[in-house]
Amino acid sequence: MQTINHPVVIGGGPVGLVLALSLQQSAVPVTVLEAQSHGAMYGDGRALALSYGTRQVLEQLGVWTLLENSVTAIETIHVSQQKGFGRTVLKAQEHDLPALGYVVSYGALMQALDARIAQSPAGITLHDQVPVTALDVHATAAEVEYQSADGAVQKLSTPLAVIADGGRSLESIPGLVRETKHYGHDALVGLVQTEQPHRNIAYERFTPFGPMALLPNGQQFSLVWTGEQVYLDEIAGLDDDAFLQALHAAFGDRVGKFLHAGKRFRFPLKLSKLGQTFAAHCVVIGNAAQTMHPVAGQGFNVGIRDAVALAANVAATQDSEWGAAHRLAEYHQSRQRDTGRGLQFTDFLVNVFSNDLVGVGLLRGAGLGALSLLPMARRYLVNKMSYGS
Ligand SMILES: Cc1cc2nc3c(=O)[nH]c(=O)nc-3n(C[C@H](O)[C@H](O)[C@H](O)COP(=O)(O)OP(=O)(O)OC[C@H]3O[C@@H](n4cnc5c(N)ncnc54)[C@H](O)[C@@H]3O)c2cc1C
Incomplete structure (x- = not known):
């Protein structure tokens, strides 16, 4: 020894x-x-x-x-959120930060x-x-x-x-x-090319299947698509064209069409x-x-x-x-x-x-709406995400 x-x-x-x-x-x-x-x-x-605190x-x-x-x-x-009203936008300049975060592989x-x-x-x-x-x-x-x-x-x-x-x-x-606690959900991740440039915007979208995100990464977006394993099995099995169409349907029109998808990786979530x-x-x-x-x-x-x-x-x-x-x-x-x-x-x-119950959708829409109207709440959230508790 x-x-x-x-x-x-x-x-x-x-x-x-x-x-x-x-x-x-x-x-x-x-x-x-x-x-x-x-x-x-x-x-x-x-x-x-990476948060601003992590950069430091x-x-x-x-x-x-x-x-x-x-x-x-x-x-x-x-x-x-998909199929619901309410959205919120957080901007670095409103919080005197050079950036809200940084994406890196x-x-x-x-x-x-x-x-x-x-x-x-x-x-x-x-x-x-x-x-x-x-x-x-x-x-x-x-x-x-x-x-x-x-x-x-x-x-x-x-x-x-x-x-x-x-x-x-x-x-x-x-x-x-x-x-x-096993969520029974996986994350499907990979790089995707979109019709519109990312303009350093990160998108977080909540769907009834699970949250998904598009993170600006170089000239492309890094996709994080989460959902139940059976749902993602179907998506992962699609050929490139069908995959890009399914992504467009789930994500909506904010970045235009999805033009290209790179290699996809899966991670179980818990x-x-x-x-x-x-x-x-x-x-x-x-x-x-x-x-x-x-x-x-x-x-x-x-x-x-x-x-x-x-x-x-x-x-x-x-x-x-x-x-x-x-x-x-x-x-x-x-x-x-x-x-x-x-x-x-x-x-x-x-x-x-990620809950499709009637009422919950309305509540979270109201929550997102309220967040977009309350500068103090947004500041609190950004601070927590930048530096932790
Ligand atoms: C899809 C996905 C997206 C994510 N996105 C984000 C994000 O945007 N921001 C964020 O902050 N976090 C994110 N995370 C979480 C992040 O990846 C982890 O928190 C981070 O990797 C944890 O680092 P770690 O070093 O603790 O563990 P790991 O990254 O798992 O590294 C563990 C290391 O230990 C080694 N190891 C394992 N077993 C042994 C052993 N027996 N002996 C010796 N070595 C061993 C492994 O080989 C590995 O190198 C994401 C995770 C996933 C799955």
């Missing part, structure tokens, strides 16, 4: 790498264990809407300059994070292709079992194991209880959360701690705030106390409000806006 005297991060996705860079800034050494090979996620088809974090970490050419600013957000974000670590690797030890297979927590340390590149099983012990695996593999973590995100010598962050529906583009924006808060907590803790339950409890407490609100907000939107 190898003994490592500093934090070990399980999962080198965007949240794990932001944590590594944040710890580096505080001169805390860190080891990252990533299951996949270097660059394996560069082709991930999902687009992420990436700027501080020296990542934003490496990403800048790959992002598209969202200057306006247009929210509407998951792959481009991963490339920029990798490039930043390659530029300045001091203190970060990154191992690829080493899936963690088990985690055990003891009174004095966490024991992490992983498979090395040659297939051999290895073990290490660390005062603090940070689980940032996106909830993809370590379903059960000793001592922590997970609550999961709400998943841990009642408590820590045990002694172990803490869970990012999607592994809370997975939410992508309806309001919150998941990574919440996860990056986890990473920053945990790095600050670790940096303010004596080395001899890394992994101490009372310190991790403070971290957990500091994140409850923000993560809880993110989960509630996205779940509320899915339930209320």
